[in-house]
Amino acid sequence: MHGKQTVIMPVFRDRLGLSIEVAPGIDTDTLGTFTGEVPRLGTIRDAAIAKARLGIAATGLPIAIASEGSYGPHPQIPFVAGGIELMVLLDDERGIVVTEHLIDDAPVFGHAIASNVGVISGFLRQIDFPNHAVVVRANAPADGDAAIHKGVRTTASLAEVIALCAASSRDGQALIQTDMRAHMNPTRMATIGRLATMLCSRLATGCPGCGLPGYGQIGVETGLPCSACGAPSLLVRHRIFGCASCDHSELRPRSDGRADADPAQCPECNP
Incomplete structure (x- = not known):
């Protein structure tokens, strides 16, 4: 629905030699929407797996790829x-289900409240509008008035829907939010492309125990010792690597080589 195949397919083709078919006629909005009119049930992993299941059902293929985001x-x-x-x-x-994730530290994500388009020029520059689309709705909608205008990408249409939503809002204001659907947010789309590369690297790594693909980091162990007193701090001490199928796992040191923590991160030194 949201064009993610444009950044996922080339990566899987080039790195793993996989040919991908886009499943036809699937409405993933039934599993939840960013704008909240359809709540997402369960975790983002649950939602991604549910999307993959829809793809398998639609195509009859035994392998499916899907993604989900939360901002x-x-x-x-x-x-x-x-x-x-x-x-x-x-x-x-x-x-097996092989999972990879990343934390996006610099998304184009935000909102503004306004009665007209003239007062949000700074916000629009900040989110790189119209390259990034927005969603507009009444800030305090009257009962039964829940109109949501998605994918707004021109100044003229934005001015029109802000005026419309402000007029229908109890406080005379419209709520303008970044449209976080991938095809409306190129920054998010690029993030999904980076994530596809990470998942391919994980899939190319076999488990030392059983040989199945998808071996990689599954968690962390905290307790990096304090440099002053030696007590366990709140910082990561080891990375935990594991398999998508069997119980094989191992502890690996931090990737940055750090061996102790600043006392500011120690509950004993800095309670």
Whole structure:
């Protein structure tokens, strides 16, 4: 629906030699929408797997790729916007689900509240409008008035729908939000392309235990020792690598080689 194949297909073709068919006639909005009129059930991994299942049902193929994203407050940095993008390869022949994700530290994501387009010029420059589209709705909609205008990409149409939504809002204001659908947000689309590369690298790595594809990092272990007192800090000590199929796993050191933590990150030194 949202053109993700434009950044996913070339990566899987070039890196893994996979030919991808886009599943026809699937409405992934039934699994949830960014604008909230259809709530997403479960986690983003659940949603991505559900999308992959729809693809398998539509094509009859045993392997499917799907992605899902979630945007809001940054999961690690206070007062900063962030996003999580997740992609899965579902392989019914091998009975595995291989998952990869990344945290987007610099998404084009935001909103403004206005009664007319003239007062949000700074916001529009910040989100690189019209390259990035917006969604407009009443800021305080009256009962039964939940009109949502998606994919707005011209100044003329934006002015029109802001006036329309402001007039129908109890406070006389319209809510303007970045349209986070991939085909309306080129920054997000590029992030999905980077994630596809990461998933291909994971799929190209076999498990040392069973040989199936998809071996990679599955978590972290905190407790990097404090440089002052040696107590476990809040920082990552090891990366946990594991298999998509068997129980094989291992601990690996931090990729940056850091061996101790600043006392500011230690609950003993800085309670």
